Amino acid sequence: MSPVRSGGGVQAGLADVLALRREVLARSEALREVREASASPAAAPARGQGEAPAAGFAETLGHALEKVSAAQQRSAEMQAAYERGEVTDVAKVMLARQESGVAFEATLQVRNKLLSAYQEIMRMGS
Structure with a gap:
């Protein structure tokens, strides 16, 4: 800090x-x-024989991107409502902006790590 x-x-x-x-x-x-x-993984019960398999990597990544998109949309809506005078609590608007910013930065870092891992895997084959 x-x-x-x-x-x-x-x-x-x-x-x-x-x-x-x-x-x-x-x-x-x-x-x-x-x-x-x-x-959440610790709270999830162990899978039995008849249960569906756990979500794949692509599905998990898709859900995470949907959450980031929802946070950004919520932030934009709150900012627009504040500009129209409907929301008077500036702290809530700023908190929503910060939340969407942190979510975007985290997504960007995950993307960078995935790209780096992919490039490393591609170099291994050469």
Whole structure:
């Protein structure tokens, strides 16, 4: 986390505090998502003989992309509602923007890792 700078007046101090708040909220949301994701496989019951197989990689990736898209859509809707004057809580709008930003960044990092792994596999065959 970035430290709060002193000096520069009340506006600069306020901007630093708001930036720090956004960073804390983003990290808290990311940690919550990680906690939920790690809790779901542990909470899932063991598969029996007659049950359907677990979701494949492509299906899991597709669901994750749908969630990211939904978060971005929700953020856009909240921002538009705020601009129309329907939503008055700026914190909720900013939180939705941060959530969609963190989701997009995480998706981008996963894509980069997948691309890197694919390139490594392709180099192995040569």
